[in-house]
Structure formats: structure tokens, C-alpha cells
Amino acid sequence: MRRPSSKLADVAKLAGVSVATASKALNDRKEVAPSTRLRVREAAQQLAFVHNRQARSLSTGRTGIVGLLTSDLEGRFSLPILMGAEDAFGAEQTSILLSDARGDAVREARHLDTFVQQRIDALMVVGSRTDPRRSLGSSYDFPIVYVYTPSESSADCSLTIDNVDAGFKVAEHLAMTGRRRVLHITGPLGDTAAMDRARGIDAFIAESDASLRLGHRTNYGEWSERWGRSAALMAIGQGVEFDAVICDSDQIARGALDAFAARGITVPDEAAVASFDNWELLVADASPPITSVDMKLAELGRQAARLLTDAIGGTPLPAGVHETNASLVVRGSTLR
Amino acid sequence: MRRPSSKLADVAKLAGVSVATASKALNDRKEVAPSTRLRVREAAQQLAFVHNRQARSLSTGRTGIVGLLTSDLEGRFSLPILMGAEDAFGAEQTSILLSDARGDAVREARHLDTFVQQRIDALMVVGSRTDPRRSLGSSYDFPIVYVYTPSESSADCSLTIDNVDAGFKVAEHLAMTGRRRVLHITGPLGDTAAMDRARGIDAFIAESDASLRLGHRTNYGEWSERWGRSAALMAIGQGVEFDAVICDSDQIARGALDAFAARGITVPDEAAVASFDNWELLVADASPPITSVDMKLAELGRQAARLLTDAIGGTPLPAGVHETNASLVVRGSTLR
DNA sequence: CTGTTAGCGCATTCAG
DNA sequence: CTGAATGCGCTAACAG
Numbered sequence: 001m002r003r004p005s006s007k008l009a010d011v012a013k014l015a016g017v018s019v020a021t022a023s024k025a026l027n028d029r030k031e032v033a034p035s036t037r038l039r040v041r042e043a044a045q046q047l048a049f050v051h052n053r054q055a056r057s058l059s060t061g062r063t064g065i066v067g068l069l070t071s072d073l074e075g076r077f078s079l080p081i082l083m084g085a086e087d088a089f090g091a092e093q094t095s096i097l098l099s100d101a102r103g104d105a106v107r108e109a110r111h112l113d114t115f116v117q118q119r120i121d122a123l124m125v126v127g128s129r130t131d132p133r134r135s136l137g138s139s140y141d142f143p144i145v146y147v148y149t150p151s152e153s154s155a156d157c158s159l160t161i162d163n164v165d166a167g168f169k170v171a172e173h174l175a176m177t178g179r180r181r182v183l184h185i186t187g188p189l190g191d192t193a194a195m196d197r198a199r200g201i202d203a204f205i206a207e208s209d210a211s212l213r214l215g216h217r218t219n220y221g222e223w224s225e226r227w228g229r230s231a232a233l234m235a236i237g238q239g240v241e242f243d244a245v246i247c248d249s250d251q252i253a254r255g256a257l258d259a260f261a262a263r264g265i266t267v268p269d270e271a272a273v274a275s276f277d278n279w280e281l282l283v284a285d286a287s288p289p290i291t292s293v294d295m296k297l298a299e300l301g302r303q304a305a306r307l308l309t310d311a312i313g314g315t316p317l318p319a320g321v322h323e324t325n326a327s328l329v330v331r332g333s334t335l336r
Numbered sequence: 337m338r339r340p341s342s343k344l345a346d347v348a349k350l351a352g353v354s355v356a357t358a359s360k361a362l363n364d365r366k367e368v369a370p371s372t373r374l375r376v377r378e379a380a381q382q383l384a385f386v387h388n389r390q391a392r393s394l395s396t397g398r399t400g401i402v403g404l405l406t407s408d409l410e411g412r413f414s415l416p417i418l419m420g421a422e423d424a425f426g427a428e429q430t431s432i433l434l435s436d437a438r439g440d441a442v443r444e445a446r447h448l449d450t451f452v453q454q455r456i457d458a459l460m461v462v463g464s465r466t467d468p469r470r471s472l473g474s475s476y477d478f479p480i481v482y483v484y485t486p487s488e489s490s491a492d493c494s495l496t497i498d499n500v501d502a503g504f505k506v507a508e509h510l511a512m513t514g515r516r517r518v519l520h521i522t523g524p525l526g527d528t529a530a531m532d533r534a535r536g537i538d539a540f541i542a543e544s545d546a547s548l549r550l551g552h553r554t555n556y557g558e559w560s561e562r563w564g565r566s567a568a569l570m571a572i573g574q575g576v577e578f579d580a581v582i583c584d585s586d587q588i589a590r591g592a593l594d595a596f597a598a599r600g601i602t603v604p605d606e607a608a609v610a611s612f613d614n615w616e617l618l619v620a621d622a623s624p625p626i627t628s629v630d631m632k633l634a635e636l637g638r639q640a641a642r643l644l645t646d647a648i649g650g651t652p653l654p655a656g657v658h659e660t661n662a663s664l665v666v667r668g669s670t671l672r
Numbered sequence: 673c674t675g676t677t678a679g680c681g682c683a684t685t686c687a688g
Numbered sequence: 689c690t691g692a693a694t695g696c697g698c699t700a701a702c703a704g
Contacts, residue, residue, distance in 0.1 A: 005452075005477065007681055018691040023683055033689060053453045054393045055681035058696045063390060065433070065454075073415055083409060086436060095450050097401075098434040100422060114431050116341075117389045118401075141341065225621035251617070258623055261597055281587070285561035287594055343697055354675045359699060369673055391697035394680045 006047040015043035026051070057119065064094050066308060067115040069108065071149075072128040073100040076279055077297060081126050081147050084301025089309065094121065116140070122308040124301075125149070130160055131192045143311035145304045148297070150321045157307065159300050162323035163193050166293050167200020169328050170246050170274050173291070175204070175212040177334055179244035179272050182216035185231040185256060186248035189220035194248055197276070201246070216246075223248075228255025236263050244334075247275040250282040253290050257333075272334040276326075288332035295326050342383040351379035362387070393455070402430050402644060403451040405444065407485075408464040409436040412615055413633060417462050417483050420637025425645065430457070452476070458644040460637075461485070466496055467528045479647035481640045484633070486657045493643065495636050498659035499529050502629050503536020505664050506582055506610050509627070511540070511548040513670060515580035515608050518552035521567040521592060522584035525556035530584055533612070537582070552582075559584075564591025572599050580670075583611040586618040589626050593669075608670040612662075624668035631662050 012022035017036055025032045025040035026049075032040075043049075057063040066089060070078040078100075086096060097120060101108035115123060122142050127133055127149025135153035136144060143157075150158030174182060184201060186194040198218050205213055217240070221227040228247055232255065235242065247253035253275035260267055267273050267288055275283070278294035303324070311317045348358035353372060361368045361376035362385075368376075379385075393399040402425060406414040414436075422432060433456060437444035451459060458478050463469055463485025471489035472480060479493075486494030510518060520537060522530040534554050541549055553576070557563040564583055568591065571578065583589035589611035596603055603609050603624055611619070614630035639660070647653045 008683095009681080019682075020684075020692080021690055024690090027683080031689060036689085050449070050452045052394075052455060052681055054390045054399060054455055055696090056683075057390045058388075058394055058681080058698090059683045061696080064450075068434075073419060079409060079415070082434075083436060086434075090446075093450065095454060096434050098404075098418075098422075098432050100419060113386070116386045118431060119388060119390055229621075229623065251621075255621065258597075261594075262623075285565070285587075285591065287565065287598075344699095345697080355698080356676080356700085357674055360674090363699085367673060372673085388697055391680090392699070394682095394697080395699040397680080 005052075006049050007052070008049070010047055011040060011043045011049050014047060015040045062121055062312070063119050065097050065118060065120045066094050066305075067097045067118075067120040067123040068099070068126065069111060069115070069123060070098075070100050070126040071103050071108075073098075073102075075128045076277055077128040077148055077295075078126050080297035081124075081301035081304070084298030084303075085124060085305040086301075087298070088302040088305030094309075112136070121312050124304050124308065125151075129191065129193065130163060130196070132158075143308055143317050145307055145311075145317065147300055147304045154321070155319050157317035157319055158321040159304050159307075160321060160323055161295050161300070162325050163196035164200040164203060165323075166276065166295075166326040167197035167246075168204045169200075169326070170197075170276075170293060171201040171204035171214065171216075172208075173328055173330065173334065174244045174246070174272060174274065175208060175214050177272065177336075180214050181242045181244065182214050183232075183235055183240065183242040183245045184216050184218040184248075185228055185245060185252050186218060186220055187223045187252075193276075194220060197246075197248060214244075217242075221252075223251065225251045225255040225258075228252030228257075229259045230255070232256040232259035233263070236265070242271060244272040244274070247273065250275045250277045250279045250290065250292055253292070253333075254282055254286060257286060257290070268333050268336045272336075274328075274334050278329050283331065286333070291331045291334040292329055293326045294329050296324055300324060341388075342385050343388070344385070346383055347376060347379045347385050350383060351376045398457055398648070399455050400430050401433050401454060401456045402641075403433045403454075403456040403459040404435070404462065405447060405451070405459060406434075406436050406462040407439050407444075409434075409438075411464045412613055413464040413484055413631075414462045416633035417460075417637035417640070420634030421460060421641040422637075423634070424638040424641030430645075448472070457648050460640050460644065461487075465527065465529065466499060466532070468494075479644055479653050481643055481647075481653065483636055483640045490657070491655055493653035493655055494657040495640050495643075496657060496659055497631050497636070497662050499532035499662075500536040500539060501659075502612065502631075502662040503533030503582075504540045505536075505662070506533075506612075506629060507537040507540035507550065507552075508544075509664055509666065509670065510580045510582070510608060510610065511544060511550050513608065513672075516550050517578045517580065518550050519568075519571055519576065519578040519581045520552050520554040520584075521564055521581060521588050522554060522556055523559045523588075529612075530556060533582075533584060550580075553578075557588075559587065561587045561591040561594075564588030564593075565595045566591075568592040568595035569599070572601070578607060580608040580610070583609065586611050586613045586615045586626065586628055589628070589669075590618055590622060593622060593626070604669050604672045608672075610664075610670050614665050619667065622669070627667045627670040628665055629662045630665050632660055636660060 025037040099111035132152035135151040146158040274291040278292040283290040361373040435447035468488035471487040482494040610627040614628040619626040
């Protein structure tokens with residue numbers, strides 16, 4: 001029951017006005033004389049007055065809190081999204097209530113419950129895969145945006161990345177730089193991201209003229225460095241011919257790079273290596289540095305924040321899945 | 337001004353009791369007849385009633401919100417700490433308001449301000465280095481714990497890792513497994529973590545009997561894979577003799593490993609490699625997997641949460657810097 | 673055991 | 689332009 005800081009009443013008293021006037025003055029409403037506004041301001045300053053948002057939200061109905069529900073805080077995805085969102089919200093003075101369900105439905109339900117208790121103004125649901133997730137439905141009375149992992153309901157608003165386009169871009173880059181035979185090392189078969197990218201590669205092949213046409217072969221596996229290494233070794237062992245490798249994550253690429261080094265295959269001369277995620281940590285200091293697709297996650301977070309801000313203001317959220325194009329960051333691993 | 341969900345008054349009416357009784361019933365207070373408690377419960381259930389924390393906190397003085405102020409969300413440190421804390425706070429009771437100052441003092445001040453406005457119950461200040469940071473002072477009316485990065489004021493409560501002990505442990509492990517000449521590749525000279533670990537190594541040497549005594553040489557540089565690689569190459573080029581390398585981060589170790597592979601030095605046979613951070617991503621799938629010191633960050637977060645929970649309950653925070661011992665996770669890079 | 677009465681701190685009518 | 693009154697949803701005394 002701690003109640004230390006000064007309240008509006010204190011400010012009002014010191015300024016010699018009523019609480020109502022003080023409130024108006026501090027909230028920059030027109031109906032206050034400039035002189036009194038100043039007096040109130042000074043009083044507030046002097047008392048180090050800080051609005052009590054709990055109290056304020058009780059009367060305004062807004063908390064200034066946005067919930068962020070994630071399933072993989074540890075992973076590569078949530079964080080950049082979160083930071084982008086924080087940026088975009090920052091201006092509006094909204095803060096982010098964080099919770100990590102860790103892929104557990106029970107946990108998720110509990111966290112959602114606290115969100116409701118806290119009367120959050122809006123919710124961002126972030127996932128680490130592009131496979132659609134169960135919708136939270138429309139029974140919540142705050143706007144919800146799904147980021148990266150889209151909702152399976154088309155009535156919801158989802159923001160994600162166009163992996164087909166991303167695959168296309170990588171294939172294009174490799175073809176343009178003279179590669180012709182591509183080994184595609186990816187995640188699990190059935191994983192949307194993996195399959196979309198493969199489709200993107202195919203799409204490029206279909207569209208490109210004969211001189212740029214490349215052959216490719218896709219190996220499904222798992223999202224790990226270990227898999228990248230063994231897939232590369234396997235291909236070498238089987239005598240598969242290739243002059244380029246597309247790895248569906250930077251981790252996979254690191255594994256592949258390692259395998260090539262061990263087998264004396266030089267990168268980028270004998271084989272180009274390109275990957276997805278553009279995780280600086282893994283990609284920038286690799287030898288050679290790895291060309292990688294940046295998923296623009298922070299941008300996704302910013303977009304989500306903007307949409308939600310608007311939604312709080314009354315603009316309805318645009319339903320459906322909205323895809324953003326990723327962009328290729330070229331580094332030494334594909335340039336000979 | 338959205339006001340959708342049912343309120344306590346609705347529940348009370350439906351249950352045929354007063355609001356006060358309904359409140360008591362839902363809060364599991366003794367002074368309510370079991371039968372009425374049940375009736376109220378059912379009414380609440382039926383109306384899908386959810387407490388409004390804003391309102392509640394207005395009368396209790398507690399918000400159930402803990403602030404987390406970090407300077408490097410992206411980095412390796414904040415996240416595990418955050419997750420540990422989330423665990424310990426238990427989602428039902430406390431939620432975490434997140435903010436990343438990104439090393440910017442202005443941003444930090446702004447975020448602190450919103451924290452105050454939100455009337456958080458407690459604050460966790462997390463940093464990514466072990467060099468002390470400026471104290472936030474004692475003018476805030478909520479308890480503050482500094483995690484990983486300690487406060488420079490001994491009046492504050494800080495939780496961090498004992499890097500001297502960590503350095504000691506690594507040296508001990510290497511000596512016990514038969515290594516005698518250690519190359520220590522670390523971060524910037526002046527960085528507390530780097531220097532503490534060097535001291536730990538020295539401490540081990542001083543304490544150990546002659547048969548285990550090892551020689552070592554410390555190279556200060558930066559916290560990057562690139563530096564690990566070049567430091568290793570440099571040592572090799574200069575003909576420095578060593579049969580073990582201690583890298584002060586997993587990233588540095590990856591660089592060193594890479595350099596050894598390039599120069600045909602086998603790990604662990606010709607040289608052992610050990611590092612700090614135990615970042616699964618970097619360490620588990622390396623070839624060979626890297627022995628690394630786990631900083632127990634999640635545990636640090638849990639401890640902080642417990643201390644803060646107690647502090648909210650009235651127990652004063654223990655002032656001073658409290659160090660936790662890290663633990664060594666042994667993998668293939670040091671076992672021949 | 674239960675209900676009545678008072679606030680918690682602020683924003684918002686609506687008279688003056 | 690200003691202020692007195694009212695309510696946001698809930699908990700905390702205090703009577704009954």
C-alpha cells in the first residue's frame with residue numbers, strides 16, 4: 001500500500017487551481033489559460049509529479065500497454081521484431097508487456113489471461129516459423145496482429161515474409177554471378193519456409209532465359225549447423241556436382257562452410273554459399289562472410305506497431321496475410 | 337473508452353451478493369461462507385469475468401508489473417536472464433514490462449519515466465558487461481536489482497557472476513587434462529570480465545602444485561569471432577607454443593577453431609579449446625563441440641526475481657554485489 | 673459471515 | 689476559462 005509520489009491534487013493545490021484545471025493543463029487541452037497552464041506546469045515540475053497511469057487508464061479506458069506474446073524468445077526471430085515494435089511504439093508512449101509461452105499452450109493461455117487482466121490496448125503474436133498458427137479468435141476486445149508466423153484464420157491480420165520471393169532472389173543472384181548447379185540444403189520437409197523457398201528457386205528457373213537457367217536439388221533436413229555440415233559432406237561424398245549452395249538458415253550455412261573447409265573446397269571459388277536470416281553474429285565474421293537474405297524483422301515489428309497504433313485509434317486492421325519482401329545482403333561467399 | 341467485459345458489480349448482482357462480498361470471494365479470503373464463495377465463483381465464470389488490474393492496483397497500490405531495463409536485448413545476456421526471471425515471477429502474479437535502452441542514456445531516462453508512470457512494483461536492470469554501471473540512485477520508490485552488470489554503488493543490490501572463479505575453473509580443467517601451455521585470447525584490456533578471468537587463471541597457477549602448473553599468455557582484443565581468428569593465426573605465425581587456448585567468448589573460440597582448421601592444427605589433440613558463455617548455438621555444433629563456461633544467466637534472473645518478490649513483500653534487498661559461480665560444461669574440444 | 677461506506681488518482685461532464 | 693461533482697472498477701475498513 002505504498003503511496004509516495006505526489007498526485008494531481010498536490011499539484012493543483014500548489015498551483016492554486018482545481019484538480020480539473022490541473023488535469024487539463026497537464027494534458028495540453030485548449031480550455032486553459034496560458035498563464036494557468038504555466039503555473040500548473042511549474043508546480044508539477046517542482047513536485048516531480050508523474051501521472052499515475054493506472055488511475056488514468058481507469059477513467060480513459062486505455063492502459064498504454066501492448067502485449068507481446070512470443071513462442072521463442074531465445075530464437076532468432078522474436079527479438080528483432082520486438083525491437084522494431086518498441087521503436088515504433090516508442091513515440092506513442094506505449095510500453096510492451098512481454099511473455100514467452102515457450103511453445104506451451106497452457107502457458108500461452110495463462111499469459112493471455114494476464115494480458116486481459118492488465119487490459120492491454122493491443123496484442124502482437126510473434127512466432128518463429130512461417131507455418132500458420134491457430135488463431136486466437138475474435139473474442140478479445142483488443143486488436144491483434146500476428147507477426148512472422150501468420151494466423152491460420154484469414155479474418156485475422158498477419159504480417160510475414162514472402163519466402164517465395166526470397167528464394168527467387170537468391171537463385172537470381174547466383175545465376176547472375178555465373179552459377180549453374182545449386183545444392184539447396186533446407187529445413188524439414190513440410191516446413192512452409194523451406195518449401196516456399198524451393199518454390200521461389202523453381203519460379204526463377206521457370207522465368208529465366210536459357211542462359212541463366214540453373215539446375216538444383218533440394219535436401220530437406222533440420223534447422224541446425226550439424227545438418228548443414230552433414231548434408232554438405234553427404235553431397236560431396238556422393239559426388240553430387242554443384243557450384244553453389246543455398247542454405248535455408250545461417251546456421252546451416254556455417255555447417256556447410258565447415259564441411260567445405262574440411263574437404264578442401266574453396267568458397268566462393270569452387271562453390272558459392274548463400275543463406276537466409278542474415279544473422280550478423282553468424283554471417284559477418286564467417287570465412288568468408290556469408291551472403292544472406294535479411295528477413296527485415298525489425299521492419300515487420302515496426303509495421304505491426306503502426307497497424308496496432310492505428311487500430312487502437314479506431315482504424316480497423318486489414319485482414320489477411322500481408323507479405324513483405326526480404327532483401328539480399330551480398331558478401332564474400334558468393335563473389336569470386 | 338472501450339468498456340466491454342463484465343465487472344465485479346455484474347458478478348455480485350448475478351450471485352445475489354454485495355460487491356464487497358464478491359471481491360472477497362474471488363480473492364479467496366476467509367471471511368466468506370463456502371456456499372456464497374461457490375455462488376460467486378459460478379457467477380464469475382458464467383460472465384467470463386476477469387479482474388481489472390488497473391482498478392485493483394489503484395486500491396491496493398500494487399500493479400503486478402515489474403520493469404526490465406536492458407541495454408542489450410540483442411546480445412547474449414539479457415534474454416536468458418529475462419526468461420529466468422519470468423519463470424520465477426510466475427505469470428499469474430507478475431508480468432514484465434520490457435524496455436531496451438540500447439546503451440543510450442536519453443532512451444534509458446525515457447523508459448524509466450514510463451516505468452514510473454506505470455507504477456511498476458520493482459525494477460530489474462540488466463547489462464551485458466560485468467563492468468559496473470552508474471547507479472540509478474535511491475530516489476525511486478520501488479526496489480531495484482542490477483543483474484549481470486553490477487551497480488557502482490555498494491548501496492544497491494547487484495547480482496553477477498564470479499569471473500575470477502570461472503577463470504580458475506577453466507585453468508584447472510585444462511591442467512587436470514594434461515595441458516601445460518595456455519594461450520588466453522580475450523576481450524579488450526580494461527574490460528572487467530577479461531581481467532577477472534586472467535586473474536582467475538593466475539590464481540589457479542599460484543595455488544596448484546608444481547605438477548599441474550601451467551604457463552599462460554594473455555592477448556587482449558575484442559569480443560568477436562574475427563579477433564579469435566586473427567589472434568590464433570598471429571600466435572601460430574609467431575611460433576608461440578601452446579597446447580590449450582582459453583577464449584573469453586564462444587565467438588572468439590569459433591574464430592580460433594577456424595584458424596586452427598585452416599592451419600591444420602587438430603583440436604583437441606594438438607590444442608584444447610575452451611571458452612566462456614556456453615551459447616548452445618555456437619558451441620554445441622562446432623567441430624569439435626566446445627567446452628564452455630555456463631554463466632548461469634537464467635539462474636541469475638531467477639534469483640533477481642526472488643529477491644524482488646521478497647522486496648515487494650517488505651524484506652529489504654541485500655546491499656552489495658553478490659556473485660554466483662559459473663559452471664564448466666565439458667565438450668569434445670578439451671578431451672582427447 | 674455480509675453489506676455499507678469510503679476512497680485509490682485521474683478525466684470528464686456541466687454549471688458557473 | 690475554471691471548478692465542483694461524478695464515476696472508472698476494485699479493495700478495505702467498519703458496522704451489522
